[in-house]
Amino acid sequence: MQPSPVNQELELLTVKHHIKKERRELLFRRFFSNKLALTGCIIISFILLFTLVGPLLTSHDPYELDAKKRLIAPGAEYLFGTDNYGRDLLSRVVHGAKVSIGVGFSVALITSIFGMMIGLYAAYFRSLDNILMRVCDGLMAFPAILLAIAIMAALGPRVENVIIALSIVFTPYVARTVRSAALVIKEQTYIEALRSQGASSLRIIWSNIAPNVISPLVVQATFIFADSIITEAALSFLGAGIPAPAPSWGNLLYDGKMVIFNAWWMTVFPGVAIMLTVLGLNLFGDGLRDLLDPHNNKAKK
Amino acid sequence: MSILAANEEKPLLQVRNLKKYFPITNSLGNVTGQVKAVNNVSFEMKEGETFGLVGESGCGKSTTGRTIMRLVEPTEGEAIYRGKDIYRLKGNELMSIRREMQMVFQDPYSSLNPRKRIGHILEETLKIHHIGNKKERMERVMEMLNRVGFQSEQYYRYPHEFSGGQRQRIGLARALMVNPNLIICDEPVSALDVSIQSQVLNLLEEIQEEFKLSYLFVSHDLSVVRHISDRIGVMYLGELVEEAETDELYGNPLHPYTQALLSAVPVPNPAVKRERITLKGEVPSPLNPPSGCVFHPRCPHATEICKQKVPVKKMVAKNHAVACHLYV
Amino acid sequence: DKTDSKTSESGKKAAGGELQVAYNAQPPTLDPLLTTAVATRDITRHVFESLVTFNQNFEVEPMLAEKYEVSEDGKTITFELRKGIKFHNGKEMTVDDVVASMNRWIAVTTLGKSFFTKATFKASGNNAVILEMPERLTTALAMLADPGQAAVITPKEVVEGATEKGLAEFIGTGPYKFVEWKTDQYVHLEKFKEYQSLTTESSGLAGKKEAFLDDIYFQFVTDASTRLAGIQTGEYDVANAIPFDNAEQLEANEDVKNHVYHNGFNGVVFNKKARFFKDVKARQAVNAALDEEEILMAAFSNGNFYELEHGLMIKDQADWYSEVGKDQYNQRDSEKAKKLLKEAGYNGQEIVILASRDYEDHYNAAVVVQQQLQKLGMKVKLDVYDWPTLLQKRGDANAYDIFVTGFPTEPIPAKYEFLNSASEWPGWTNDPKMDDLLDKINKAASQEEAKEYFAQLQEEFYNYLPIIKFGNKTTITTTRSNIEGMGFLQGIILWNIEKK
Amino acid sequence: MKGYILKRLLSLIPVLMVVSVVVFLIIHMTPGDPASVILGPEASPREVAELREQLGLNLPLYQQFANWFIGIVQGDLGYSYFMSESVLEAFVSHLGPTFSLAVLAQVFAIILAIPLGVIAARRRGSVVDQSFMGLSLVGISVPSFLLGLFLILLFAVELKWLPVAGYKPLSNGVFLHLRYLVLPAIALGAMQAALIARMTRSSMLDILNANYIKTARSKGVKEKMIVYKHALRNAFIPILTVIGQTFGTLVAGAAVVETVFNIPGIGQLIVNSVERRDFAVIQGTIMLVAISYVMINLIIDLLYGVIDPRVRLSRK
Amino acid sequence: MQEKLLELKNLKTHFQTERGVVTAVNGVSFTVHSGETVGVVGESGCGKSVTAESILRLLDEKSTRYEGEILYKGKNLLDFSISKMQEIRGNDISMIFQDPMSSLNPVYSVGNQIVESILLHQKCSKKEAYSRAIEMLRLTGIPSPEKRVHEYPHELSGGMRQRVMIAMALSCQPRLLIADEPTTALDVTTQAQILDLINELKLSYNMGTVMITHDLGVVAEVCTRVVVMYLGQVIEEANVEMLFKSPCHPYTRGLLKSIPKLTGDRLEKLHVIEGKVPTLHQVPKGCRFAPRCEFASQKCIEQMPELIEEESGHKVRCWHFKEIIGTGEGHYVNTSS
Ligand SMILES: Nc1ncnc2c1ncn2[C@@H]1O[C@H](COP(=O)(O)OP(=O)(O)OP(=O)(O)O)[C@@H](O)[C@H]1O
Ligand SMILES: Nc1ncnc2c1ncn2[C@@H]1O[C@H](COP(=O)(O)OP(=O)(O)OP(=O)(O)O)[C@@H](O)[C@H]1O
Ligand SMILES: [Mg+2]
Ligand SMILES: [Mg+2]
Secondary structure: OOOOHHHHHHHHHHHHHHHHHHHHHHHHHHHHHOHHHHHHHHHHHHHHHHHHHHHHHOOOOOOOOOHHHOOOOOOOOOOOOEOOOOOEHHHHHHHHHHHHHHHHHHHHHHHHHHHHHHHHHHHHOHHHHHHHHHHHHHHHHOOHHHHHHHHHHHHOOOHHHHHHHHHHHHHHHHHHHHHHHHHHHHOOHHHHHHHHOOOOHHHHHHHHHHHHHHHHHHHHHHHHHHHHHHHHHHHHHOOOOOOOOOOOHHHHHHHHHHOOOOOOHHHHHHHHHHHHHHHHHHHHHHHHHHHOOOOOOOOOO | OHHHHHHHHOOOEEEEEEEEEEEEEOOOOOEEEEEEEEEEEEEEEOOOOEEEEEEOOOOOHHHHHHHHOOOOOOOEEEEEEOOEEHHHOOHHHHHHHHHHEEEEOOOOOOOOOOOOOHHHHHHHHHHHOOOOOHHHHHHHHHHHHHHOOOOHHHHHOOHHHOOHHHHHHHHHHHHHOOOOOEEEEEOOOOOOOHHHHHHHHHHHHHHHHHHOOEEEEEOOOHHHHHHHOOEEEEEEOOEEEEEEEHHHHHHOOOOHHHHHHHHOOOOOOOOOOOOOOOOOOOOOOOOOOOOOOOOHHHOOOOOHHHHHOOOOOEEEEOOEEEOOOOOO | OOOOOOOOOOOOOOOOOEEEEEEOOOOOOOOOOOOOOHHHHHHHOOOOOEOEEEOOOOOEEEOOEEEEEEOOOOOEEEEEEOOOOEOOOOOEOOHHHHHHHHHHHHHHOHHHHHHOOOOEEEEEOOOEEEEEOOOOOOOHHHHHHOOOOOOEOOOHHHHHHOEOOEOOOOOOOOOEEEEEEEOOOEEEEEEOOOOOOOOOOOEOOEOOOOOOOOEEEEEEOOOHHHHHHHHHHOOOOEEOOOOHHHHHHHHOOOOEEEEEEEEEEEEEEEOOOOOHHHOHHHHHHHHHHOOHHHHHHHHHOOHHHEEOOOOOOOOOOOOOOOOOOHHHOOOOOHHHHHHHHHHOOOOOOEEEEEEEOOOHHHHHHHHHHHHHHHHOOOEEEEEEEOHHHHHHHOOOOOOOOEEEEEEOOOOOHHHOHHHOOOOOOOOOOOOHHHHHHHHHHHHOOOHHHHHHHHHHHHHHHHHHOOEEEEEEEEEEEEEEOOEEOOEEOOOEEOOOOEEO | OHHHHHHHHHOHHHHHHHHHHHHHHHHHHOOOOHHHHHHOOOOOHHHHHHHHHHHOOOOOHHHHHHHHHHHHHOOOOOEOOOOOOEHHHHHHHHHHHHHHHHHHHHHHHHHHHHHHHHHHHHOOOOHHHHHHHHHHHHHHHOOHHHHHHHHHHHHHHHOOOOOOOOOOOHHHOHHHHHHHHHHHHHHHHHHHHHHHHHHHHHHHHHHOOOHHHHHHHHOOOOHHHHHHHHHHHHHHHHHHHHHHHHHHHHHHOOHHHHHHOOOOOHHHHHHHHHHOOOHHHHHHHHHHHHHHHHHHHHHHHHHHHHHOOOOOOOOO | OOOEEEEEEEEEEEEEEOOEEEEEEEEEEEEEEOOOEEEEEEOOOOOHHHHHHHHOOOOOHHHEEEEEEEEEOOEEHHHOOHHHHHHHEOOOEEEEOOOHHHHOOOOOOHHHHHHHHHHHHOOOOHHHHHHHHHHHHHHOOOOOHHHHOOOOHHHOOHHHHHHHHHHHHHOOOOOEEEEEOOOOOOOHHHHHHHHHHHHHHHHHHOOEEEEEOOOHHHHHHHOOEEEEEEOOEEEEEEEHHHHHHOOOOHHHHHHHHOOOOOOOOOOOOOOOOOOOOOOHHHOOOOOOOHHHOOOOOHHHHHOOOOOEEEEOOEEEOOOOHHHHHHHOOOOOOOOOO
16 A cells, blocks of 8 residues: 655655645644633733823823822812823823833843743753852842842943842842753653754753743743733832933832822822733733643643 | 775774763752762664663663763763764864754653744754755655655644654654764654554664665664664663674574563563563662662573672674673 | 839839830931931930020020030130939939030031030039130030030040040930830830930920820831831830821821821932032022922922922021022022023033932922922932932032932031031032121021021022922821820920820 | 751851951941931031041941951941940840740741641632631732731720830740731731741642642541641641741841831841941841851751651751 | 442543544443453554543543443442542542652652541551551562662652552552552562452452453453454443453454563564554444454445444454454464463
């Protein structure tokens, strides 16, 4: 029953075509059957849209002060109410999104990249482990606030510098988490198998260990996302964050805290905004994790 | 002509006095003893030859294989591949040697990355050695899948969607991807039914002929070993106790352990009841191997000398070496 | 020494319990001479006393001095000491203690160093000290009475034991004695049983002081919300620096009482040494533009908590108060401002305002100032720093144009650093005319004369504009309803408090 | 293993050397100095300069560093400008509250988070899972100063069950000690709990499909035991890592919560010292915190080996 | 007649995969009596392990669906609650997994894992359990078991892990043992020892066994009846003598022919069954073996044959088995040695 060579060629071609199609379909299907990732994506795109388009839609200037309109409760004129300077909270939340999401994303991304690098290499190379992890121990000891004040002092109070400061502070956390997961993976037989095939450490680390540390990484990164939004606020409070009247979700929260007893809206709205973003990110992260999880086939009807 | 002759003289792989001891640690991390998994093993393999390795479970066959691949560092000894001691190689040299030497792992499940689709697992070997472009690699993967009895459609499956035997074939296919010179096959067909097993064994032989491949073939199935091997080594408790050409070994097993082994092969015929040499006595442990001949506590022919003196390996017939005091 | 029995013998009222004060800041030191910090001032006033002090109207009254006498030429002041005053360590106060303490005051404090370096304190007999000054200094008594870096009397040995880090022991003559300072937690004061109170009517820091309570704990609660919560639950008996936004809510609570006290003023300080506001026209432009009400509203949230007031000395200080300059204050005239700005040659350069969120009212005001200046068409950047950074930055003339800060109610004009050029206080006032007037005030033969000069000084102040005053501010101290006798003068006063 | 521990402890020396240099540079790079803080806002520049001189702050940087460093080598971390204590005393006196708080918060977090994460993982995708994970999101995204405040409002102001703030040392009795620490521990622990719960869930998910779980089932092991004994331990290494980390951060300073609840811990010490530029205290404290991080991480690394025998870092 | 221990009736196991549902086990029925050893053989990937794991309902709950009946002592296991299943598992029915490497928990010592199983189902102290575990390890031929109990799976050789699995499964004297290729990693002497051990238990406790294996020698030696599977279905069932003497199904015949021999010309090519096994996504509509069958007719391609009982105790699923038997040459296996 051996097919002729020509036939075989042809068959191979069709099969290949078929496989390629399947691959695309699989990715697609996996993604769309993945409700988590999908919802996460939707929420995130919604928030991004909100960040980009929102400022055009709000009728009030986020910087416009009016002492007579202090702390007006949410209503028709001011959907989210006003803050303690009489500024429209809605437009401040909208404008704050840019800074907060920017800081959150950048820090989460930077720490993920560096933390992953450090963690994976430390786990894989025993000799590097001691050095890299001691550096991390040292870095962890620095309080974010001090580091931020120092960096701001040296480089000036700019958003980029907030990101740098926070990234330095948070990278060791990611690194340790990644390392811990990688230490276990490294001992698996399939890593040994790869070594026996002559795989370079670069390949083993990045294309085989790395996908296995995604889940703890995602958890840690989303945590850092939220944490850096909040820490940014603490920093801007000390003048080490983003420059003053510019809103960020974090400093809106701080403002809100001052009047928490008489203006719930000042904490609730920025708080919900943070929560929603974190939710979106988390869902997306979980989805990403599921996407990489071979066991993710729920019995569908 | 002369080159060929020279080649024939020069073995592909020479393992000399290989030892691998694993330290045993207690819960505090202090070393309390050693497992002598491989103890002074030496053998040679020629180009295009299949060297079968059989022996009791836990006698150090897999460890020998892994040590030759330098997946674990040896305690002592050398493995000379084409004139180069594998244990002295570094970085790139080691990598390139690993292209020529591949290994099929005993454990078909855990040697496959559970997060990768098998197409990618197979392709990875090619990528490692920068072979072909994307298209060529895919073609090669599909060809290999076909050869070990799969449909091309199974390219995008995850390992857990395969049965034990299927995974084993994937492991084998992976080793064959890069046309190596030497494959260390650690029980490559143990999970296969006989018909697929034949298919795979035939494939191994075909490829061997085609590429002058050598196999270090570890198996418990003596009929399979017999079928595929040119020469066979019998291991017992970390040591190579007998070594001979296949027909010679099966026809004239010398070491009492070999004899016991051959007598224990089950016969696929319910009507036949076989006479099996049962080995008595406590199974010795590599933690503290017995003195003298390692087999003496269980040997039906053991004498006083066996307890005291370690037998040396001797050539007793053409290409037939054995380490036993019975053959002086 | 025998330990006293629990109940006091004196047979007055049964002394009652302990007072938990939620205080918003921790003092940098408990040596009152060393710092102008408010926390130090507020806590140590219960422990230490000085020769003279202020009553509620900022009039000088004797405290440890029985009486004082100013010589005709005004160059010597004789203080007759009260007898039988005991320090907390049991020792009786002597002239030596007073001389030693006062000389340290001269050597260490700002006022001492600026006005008394050539003066001397001398003992005169066993029971009087004489202050001899090379020239007349009308305001000398007020300076000695000033509660900031107060001229407190401590035993001679304690003075001698002081290092550059300040006193090693906190022993005074006040109604409460110092027991313990647990850093970041509390300062514990205990009733001083042998305290000799004056019998005159109590007013401000002067007069009768009675320690009804056994213990006072100044708990350092930096978080305003926590002070607020604690005062509502009764965890604290007194809480200071209550956020203005929360006053209303507390008002509704029957368990607590709000006390609103005058507490100086806030303002912007111009950098007059370099950059844009070196030009007086520029400063005038800002003054013309500012809407003080809006600023105050943002900072204090409610009309009850601020007062539009142009005067440097407040109305309570009848000895000084002047109407001059009122027309210059709170002009809200942007046309004029724009014109002045143009004259000053403004061409779009960036104006940097420094403020710190460590003081929310400063920051709130700064935000509004920024906004108002932007409306004028100026480019304004608000740099927010933590307080120590701000303290450093404001010393760099090239780094900023304006900083926002607060000032306590000072008893005499000379204490306002921004009025004189000698102090080189940040902002770098340099106006010979004001210097001259200050000098004249200090040397005036009488208070009336001094008041006259002060009116001129205030006029010059509004011309030169070293700073712009926003208006008077207040501070809210909340007590439980069962607390009576709460007092305030440049800080809370806890003697005479009873817990019902 | 002894050798490994020794090696790790020896590595403290370079770590501390580097940390000391960096921390010194950072602090002196930061604007603001203790003199102006001590003297207060109305002090004139002249006075500030005088005090700086007295405090030795006008010396060249290298000389200041040398003075400080020599002190450290002799075991003297310096003396606070503000507190009448040496740095070591200050650290020790602030360590007690922090330690109690950290332990309590951690215990709370672990007890809450691990079952939560485990259940969520087992019921992956169910309503339970989603609501637990939703809860944990709240934990992650509500800053602890707000959570602390809410807790105060609810339990202290409204219900009057617990005190608003403050700290009572253990010497005042265990009950009182705990009473004051409950709310801050929850406020602190919530965030940690959220992180730990999520980490637990995600690493459990990776494990629950493993073959040995099937084996355990085939033995008739109860579901609960399967999850807690067989799966959790395999999933525990990343969880342990975050536990170690959060414990580290707690020790190094839960400044925000400590401020809200007025607990005199290390976090407050650091923040207050930063705010008043108490150089010696900042430097000394950071060194000590660095030591504690190294120790915590060493313990964690050793525990890896206990949990999973394959991951013995002490192995050569 | 021994009592019926286990009866599978038309068992179907469906997996949810990315590409849709596949039915890995498609209508398997057979019976195991107590004291009996039923061998299950078949093509690699034909669903033997899935059948075995289905019996204990061990497959991933989320992606698996069962159909049919699994009767254990007359009760349908598919109706049992999880907690009732837990009582059955390990105690009444225990299982040896095909993949010993990944089936042992890497973080517990092997002793710990065996002891857990003992403590679960037997009333004894931990110490007794440990000595029992050591005893079991000794019975399976592991050297110095008192030391090995404290070792972790990764420190053992493949065969040792397999024996640990066996020890674990046998430690509670189950009524029914499901052994999924229990001896693949064992050398023949150890294998013989294990088979003896199982045999002993069978005799003394009247244990029923389902023995899944590729080693037809083992089948011949220990099984009483044999079930041959192909692509999720049972294609032939017979007692062991009958199967080896007169296999009916062409697949069975091919299988028997493919066994490598211990004697004779070893250079001869091994017999293979031509063609490839179709994937579960594209099972043929008629007889599943038809595409590879030399006897296949149009009918075979179009219509699925039923499993019919040819003579007592010999069932086969083939349209043409009668003709095929005619062409057969009797014994398919040479009687070696
Ligand atoms: N989780 C799964 N998802 C999808 N398909 C699966 C899954 N598990 C097994 N299969 C498929 O089910 C079929 C039967 O697998 P099973 O493991 O029962 O084979 P087997 O008969 O035990 O083979 P072997 O002898 O090779 O172990 C195989 O084709 C396999 O691909
Ligand atoms: N990582 C390890 N640590 C400690 N001991 C080990 C390790 N790996 C193997 N051993 C021991 O080395 C000996 C030989 O093991 P090896 O795996 O080589 O045996 P094998 O001959 O392959 O046996 P099998 O046929 O059962 O697979 C065994 O006693 C085993 O316990
Ligand atoms: Mg092996
Ligand atoms: Mg199987």
